[in-house]
Amino acid sequence: MLHFADPEAYHDIYNNRNRWDKESRLYKSFNEDRSSFGFLTYAEAKNRKDVLGRSFSQTAIEGAEPLVVKQTKALCEAFERQTKAGKSSDLLYAFRCMSMDVITTFCFGKPIYAVDAPGFQAPIVMAMDASLPVFVGFKYSDLFKNMILKCPPKLSKVLSPATSGLVDLQQLLLHQIDDLTNDPEKLKALPHNMTIYHRLLDADAYRDKTTPSAGSLYEEAQALMFGGADTVGNTLMVGAYYLLQNPEKQQTLKKELLSIWPSLNGPEPRVRDLESLPYLNAVIKESLRLSSGVISGLLRVVPPTGARIAGIDVPPGVNLHNLTEYILTLMGSQTVVSIGSTFVHYNAAIHPEPDKFVPERWLESTHLDDWLVAFSRGPRMCLGINLAWAELRLGFAHVYRKFDLVPAHPL
């Protein structure tokens, strides 16, 4: 297993020419094997992403904008209630509640109103946090994984009360999927027709006219929940942290927002209007850079032809002159490669003074975008990038236009 530090390696590993498999031990540990995220091979992932990708296209997300606006406003109303009650708000959980509300409403047609939970301590968001350490165990022991996953929900809630919010949402999704696969007519009863099920249960959308099994749909729903909620929430929180530390940058952002949204009683800007605000977009890019998206290496298997990465020839896992390695080949050994996004985002040659929050760096150079890799690159890059950008633009715009944030405690 090779981990690279040279940023050039990022584009050598993750690019549209490469159709490399994801590495199995890491990716199987999430138990989402039959989802766009969990499929190991390019072909399986493409098959699914060709269908599901239409739910997340630029046009689809424009259509979903009113839903995202509604959740963003619900967050601002919750902030107002906290302020009126003389309470501070925990921004990490507040933003995660909002992004979770977007996913459950848009993807599943099942709003859960997480932002309305007292102190933003929504059971699902707290439970997702509490459930994360278990995945490390899943990576190294199938026995442990099966034991936990096959545990009846009631018992699992007794054994691990901290994760019961997750069990509840999983049960809700399982029942929904069961209902919809048994009777697709029930799709019509969902509050809108943009859910992932409208797309995934349409047999005509597939080359072989076969829709995914209920198990695969459930794993897809899980993948979207885990992939789409924390990531957006964390980026909003990291941005807030730095804007609180740099009040003058918060004011620059507000001034720009005021220029297109002078009165809160007047017309609200659409996402399309926000796309043209240079400072807002620079703040978002800088927040994505510093939060880095997924920070661990995204493991890929070097193909049988080998690869050249950051100027180094990397063989596909074997050196036939070496007996031990030859035996390992017979056992299916592989060369696995990766580079974590932080090695790009915190590289001082690309981003001078990388630990500093400097949105201005994105205004000075457009080629810098090549070195923003929070959503990864290539055929396995983020499926939800358009939704994420819409949430980030609306989230930053509404929050900083409506409020002047100050830290409740010294930062």
Ligand code: HEM
């Ligand atoms: C700031 C927000 C986000 C960031 C930084 C982010 C980042 C990433 C990254 C780095 C990957 C590659 C993972 C890998 O190679 O294993 C990825 C994949 C993925 N993301 Fe996102 N993501 C974000 C938001 C979202 C949203 C909102 C959704 C959908 C609701 C989503 C759905 C997915 C899916 C389905 C994949 C798997 C794609 C594949 O394996 O081919 N993400 N994301």
